[in-house]
Amino acid sequence: MRFLIGFSFFCFTLIFPFNVFSQEIDEKFTVVLDAGHGGKDPGNTGNGYYEKNISLAISLLVGLELEKYKDIKVIYTRKKDVFVDLYKRAEIANKAKADLFISIHCDAFENSNAYGAGTFVLGLHANQRNFEIAKKENSVIFEEDNYEQKYDGFDPNSPESVISLVLMQEDYLDQSIIIADLIQKAFVTDLKRKNRTVKQAGFIVLKYTFMPSVLVETGFLTNKKEGAYLKSINGQKEISSSIVKGILDYKNKFNNVQNIGQSNSVKQRSDSDKLIDNYFLKIQIASSKKRIPLKSYNFKGLKDLTRSKFGDLYKYYYKNTSDYAKAKEYLFNAKKTGFSDAMIVAFKNGNRITLKDYLSSVKN
Ligand SMILES: [Zn+2]
Incomplete structure (x- = not known):
């Protein structure tokens, strides 16, 4: 409920001309690539390799691949060997209203036998090893000016201090775990990397x-074989293609209203509805300038929520069906729940069309 007060204020029933609508719905899926470290901070230097250089090379390769998709926008926190404060990296992503933030690093360990790729989401470390990894990556703030003020007195060396970190990302945790899983899956199935x-x-x-x-x-620069692999062009290409695969899989999963671009095989899925081509109906329940997490508690308990963006306005939808009778039921339910301005909206291949066009197309 926490968002609803300011949020209902933005609800409106104004109907734009539909040709404008379908243009504006073409929101790009924005990925922020964050190459770890840089400039005065080399990251780890296992086996004489520089983490900052390898993380940058992989990030650039990931970006190069993603930029081939016309519906994906790529933003880099750095494209050169420069030092960037940690909070600035997040700020870049927030400003861009990114859909994903991917920070790329290489690991190090005192035991040079350690190897394998791991993907982390923000949370409480389950063991000392994970705490040590986070501590190492966090310690870069000592290089920044005024880090005490900037990070609210955060102390990378204190396990207790870490607990205060996790609350803010809570809303995105489920989705963070999904993208992390998809990247790990690509590492393990495509590259046969050891699964951490x-x-x-x-x-x-x-x-x-x-x-x-x-x-x-x-992977571990401190491992002789893995360090050489991560340093090699071939290794960097393989690693980056797995990260790309994870990102694309995630995008396909969550690409709510927009279409995927080159493929029309993507079907919108919901309930057990059989979908007719890429025609579908949703119940638009709200609009807001705020990007509100798609949690049912933010929407009076409604589930099956999606979102799209028009200009600087986010539209929020409930349900997804190709059955008009069902859509009317969902509309009734949304209104009953308190979204009195709710309306049925129709899409074809992710573009907004009129309900009339929808109904006549579906009949044929
Ligand atoms: Zn690092």
Whole structure:
């Protein structure tokens, strides 16, 4: 309920001309790529390799691949060997209203036998090892000016301090775990990398982002074989293609209203409805300038929520069906729940169409 007070204020029933609508719905899926470390902060230097260089090379390769998709926008926290404060990295992502934040790193361990790729989401570390990884990645704030003020007195060396980190990312945790899982899956199935599974730890760079966010430890520079692999062009290409695959899989899963671009095989899925081509109906329940987490408690208990963006306004939808009779039921339910301005809206391949066009197309 916490968002509803300011939020209902923005609800409106104004209907735009539909040709404008379908143009504006073309919101790009925005991915922020965060190459760990940089400039005066080399990251770990296992086997003489520089983490900052390898994380940058992999990030650029991931970006290059993603930029081929016309419906994806890629933003980098750095494209060169420069130092960027951790909070600034998050700020870049928040400003861009990104859909995903992917921080790319390489691991190090005193035992040079350790190897494998791991993907982390923000959370309480389950063991000392995860705490140590987060501590190492967080310690970069000592290089920043006024870090005490900037990070509210956060102390990377204190396990208790980490607990305060996790609350803000809570709303995005489910989705962060999904993207982390998909990246891990790509590492393990495509590259046969040792699976260090998805883990939680208190990474400060993930704290301040307001979107699903993960930190990928692509492998250990301290391991002789893995270090050489991560340094090699081939290794970097393979790693980046797995990260790309994870991102695309995630996008397909959550690409709510927009279409995927080159493929029309993507079907909107909901209930057990059989969908007719890519025609579908949703119940628009609200609009807001705020990006509100799609949690039922933010929407009076309604479930099956999706969102799209028109200009600087977010539209919120309930349900997804190709059955007009069902859509009317859902509309009734939404109104009964308190969304009195709710309305049925129709889409074809992710573009808004009139209900009339929908009904005549579906009949044929
Ligand atoms: Zn790192």
